[in-house]
Amino acid sequence: MSNAKERKHAKKMRNQPTNVTLSSGFVAERSTKYHNGGGRPFQAQKQEPFSGTSRQRQTKMTHHSPVDPDVKEQSSSKIMFKKKGGWKAGPEGTSQEIPKYITASTFAQARAAEISAMLKAVTQKSSNSLVFQTLPRHMRRRAMSHNVKRLPRRLQEIAQKEAEKAVHQKKEHSKNKCHRARRCHKKRVLEFNRRQKKNIWLETHIWHAKRFHMVKKWGYCLGERPTVKSHRACYRAMTNRCLLQDLSYYCCLELKGKEEEILKALSLMCSIDAGLTFAAVHCLSGKRQGSVLLYRANKYPREMLGPVTFIWKSERISGHTSESRQLWIWLHPTLKQDILEELKSACQCVEPVKSAVCIPSLLPTTSEEKSQTVLPDEKIGKKRKWKDDGENAKPFKKVIGDGTRDPRQPSSWISPATGIIISDLTMEMNRLRLIGPLSHSILTEALKAASVQTEGEDTEKTPHHWWIETCKNPDSVSLHHRQEAVFELLGGITSPAEIPAGTVLGLTVGDPRINLPQKRSKVFPNPEKCQDNEKVRQLLLEGVPVDCAHSFIWNQAICKNVTENKISDQDLNRKRSELLVPGSQLVLGPQESRIPILLIQQPGKVTGDERQGWGSGWDVLLPKGWGMAFWIPFIYRGARVGGLKESVVHSQYKSSPDIPSDFPDCPAGVVFAEEQAKNLLEKYKRRPPAKRPNYVKLGTLAPFRCPWEQLTQEWESRVRSQEKSSGASSPSGEESDSRRDKLPCAPTPENTDPRSDEGGTSQSSSSKPQDGVATECLARLGTGWVAGQDATGSLPCVLRSRKWLKQLSTWCGPSSGDQRAARRALGSGQPAPTRAACLSLLDRFPRALVWVSLALLRKGSPEPHSMICVPAEEDILQLRQDRLYSGPQEPKHSDPFKSEIRKQKERNKVEKRQNQARAEPEGLAGAHPAAGHPALTLGLWSGPLPVVTSHCSRVLLGFVTQGDFSMAVGGGEGLGFVSLTGLLDMLSRQPAAERGLVLLRAPASLQYRFARVAVEV
Secondary structure, three states: OOHHHHHHHHHHOOOOOOOOOOOOOOOOOOOOOOOOOOOOOOOOOOOOOOOOOOOOOOOOOOOOOOOOHHHHHHHHHHHHHHHOOOOOOOHHHOOOOOOOOOOHHHHHHHHHHHHHHHHHHHHOOOOOOOOHHHOOHHHOOHHHHOOHHHOOHHHHHHHHHHHOOOOOOOOOOOOOOOHHHHHOOOHHHHHHHHHOOOOEEOOOHHHHHOOEEEEEEOOEEEEEEEOOOOHHHHHHHHHHOOEEEEOOOOEEEEEEEOHHHHHHHHHHHOOHHHOOOOOOHHHHOOOEOEEEEEEOOOOOOOOEEEEEEEEEOOOOOOOOOOOOEEEEEEEOHHHHHHHHHHHHHHHOOOEEEOOOOOOOOOOOOHHHHHHHHHHHHOOOOOOOOOOOOHHHOOOOOOOOOOOOOOOOOOOEEEOOOOOOEEEEOOOOEEEEEEEOOOHHHHHHHHOOEOOOOOOOOOOOOOOOHHHHHHHOOHHHHHHHHHHHHHHHHHHHOOOHHHOOOOEEEEEEEEOOOOOOOOOOOOOOOOHHHHOOHHHHHHHHHHOOOOHHHOOHHHOHHHHHHHHHOOOOHHHHHHHHHOOOOOOOOOOOHHHOOEEEEEEEEEOOOOOOOOOOOOOOEEEEEEEOOOHHHHHHHHHHOOOEEOOHHHHHHHHHHOOOOOOOOOOOOOHHHHHHHHHHHHHHHHHHHHOOHHHOOOHHHHOOOOOOOOOHHHHHHHHHHHHHHHHHHHOOOOHHHOOOOOHHHHHHHOOOOOOOOOOEOOOOEEOOHHHOOOOHHHHHHHHHHHHHHHHHHHHHOOOOEEOOOHHHHHHHHHHHOOOOOOHHHHHHHHOOOOOOOOHHHHHHHHHHOOOEEEEEEEEEOOOOOOOOOOEEEOOOHHHHHHHHHOOOOOOOEOOEEOOOOHHHHHHHHHHHHHHHHHHHHOOHHHHHHHOHHHHHOOOOOOOOOOOOOOOOOOOOOOOEEEEEEEEEEEOOOOEEEEEEEEEHHHHHHHHHHOOOOOOOEEEEEOOOOOEOEEEEEEOOO
8 A cells, every 4th residue: 555545544544543443455563464475464453442351462473584675665654654643553652463363242242332322423413503504505405494304304303303392493473463563562551651760751752762862861861962963954953944852851840829928038049130030020920931040048149059930920810910920930950959949948838738730650450460469579680571461451551741759749838927839840841942043934834723612512521621611701712812813923023033032922722733744844934924014013022912921821720631631643543544535634623632832932142242042942831741742743844853962052052051061159060060070080091091181291180170169269369469479568568367378378470380391391399299398388278268168158159240240241342253253352442440340349259250251263162171271471472473373382291190100000910919829818808908099090180189270381260161163153162161350360461452362272282272251241
């Protein structure tokens, strides 16, 4: 046999067991023997050990005959074969002799055992794969998985046994139900009710969940932003078309009682210095909606609670306005708890009363009661299965309103002394907001005034009997016609901004689902609807008459009747399908629902001189249960839907503070800032150090939060130290104030300007935590701050006095909404603040913040938490020489925590090795020292912050809370707060031509940008 065949055969037999013999063509090494002079050698065979028999002895045969050349050649080839990994004749390569005799019974028994083992291995399946999966890929067919006859005959029997197993059986589906019926089972309503126990769902939740990114905020499930790219589209809708938002998560508090008592109690929580109050004439009559800033009783200008809007119920009978009035206060959900407690305290409402409002609750049916008893015994992770009760099953009640409210908790409180009743009407009404110039057209197209119904069936049997009773009164019918005429005039007005701000219009409309178009379309203003120029002119000048502001939505009994007697979509579609002419108008007659609504005009942008009225629109108040019935018709008329992100953009373009992020003097604003800082810190730590900015080297002390208190305190100390240094030469400058003894520790322009050295890194001693002098100085200064903080309040104070804000607006110059106006304002001189006025203002509002708007002169867009800084003299001088000068650049700072972080890593590695080497109890005890060291994060300042005002090369003035590229002006715009003391100091030092110029720097950048600051009133 040739060497190639030997290698080929050896390759085949390499992984075979040791009891497999070679063919007769192979010759054992050193055991080849020729018989009868032939050239065919005997086959060497290993002796098998048999069970129950002794191992037969094997004798070695030695060859004394001369070696034949052929045999030498074969033996050499066998050696080569052995080196290449072939078979071995015996242990350690020694040859074995063929036995002279064998026992037939034992030999056959051993071979039979091997054959049975081989058959068992062939018949039994050794893997989890199916039979048809063992076939080669070219023989497999898709039908083999369910049709056994498509397999080869030799495998059909095994495949049939596999198919009979329960694992591979098909699930039996109910043949009497279609796919939609099996998917939308009765348990679906109960499942939705269960999911609403933790977070409140709006009535438009299902619609939003299919098209929006949902977030859980403030106890609600709200749509944050659309899943499609629609940032520019939503801006175009607010500017040229219409944007629709669901604001039903806003809370409503109702006050009932005598007008004098209500005004007396509420006067303690607001001040006329900050604007109009609850006693404003237009608002008190009920024809306008008002807005007011609420504070704790007699605590103005500190301890603010938040902004609210309010509506008085209009009284149709004159002369009885002081007897009993009704007031609605609308507020953000984050402000509800604090304001409600303060209202109860101010109105002395301590006794809870049984609420007349229907609180949504689930009435347990028979199946639900059974499931509640079985649920504790079942496993937590076990899937709940639907058990049909058949004919005895009762329909489940859908949650409408607040599903998280406990029925045992009171929702109304009464005052025995004043008789005022405070009720919580949260989620008892829907509030939809339409923003944009096409709001009028969409409202007039989607809503139609209810028809007067005087004749028909029995009044008591009619579900909407309240409307029939109302139509029997001629005065009510006349008022309804006047409201309808005013409503029709809105269709021809081009923009809601033309109507007086806060106008209120009451109306009763029919079911908007009846007039739903076949497909989505866009509507436009119709000038033919306002042909009567005299009525339109009167409407634009005086607004809606007082009597037309009346609405039946103030009556809770009527709202409850309208909610309970609403025709379901299923019944409405069934009646529509029964029409003789498909697509014709559906007439329901007395069965049609009449819905009382309230339209409230939103003024839009009211501050500043530019873009007046931008973002104006209408709010629609509806009874609960009718949210989707109005939502879909508005969308079918061309309204685009926005979420929480669009609300922030809307407030940013209006230059108005957003709730609650832009209220640092409010408890809700403090909670929001803490949550935002925590989320941003977690997001920052998720990124590796090489892929995130090092804020310590960038000179950003607080990239995730704004230290307002420290900012105002440092500016007060800074100004006092400057006055002391300027008046030290004169005897009159000596003062005995104990706090002024600590002023040398405060930052001054001379000794705390951390300029960079030749290497380009900042070497300021105040930025090093190891500096004992600076730490001691900051500790002493911080003690003085805490003492002053306890006297004036823990939260910062924001200047909201209309008088002083107008004065500051004059000192800062005109508001610059676009870049061209900002450049024009550079050349216009403005009056400088006088020393007497500044002292009077600081005396009234010490350590206060001012809400400002910022417009960049050139390129760049501000970001949240960007720093607002005071420009140096050389910056203004260079800007005069070069109008294209973008701004200075902050030198890079040194990182004093880098070596400490390196030591901390080494310390952690050593402790980890020690813990691994110790026993388990010793390892647990050794983990405590590691917890004592403060955890440092590379890129963030650790420990208490140093002096923030003079930490960088430009003095810090404030921070940006909202900022981005503005599509309205084509440049960067921002909103934020600055220190009142710092702003007055900057304005008094700047020349008239450059007064109001500041520098902006993003947290992750070293580049300063020029911007103009303005106080818009």
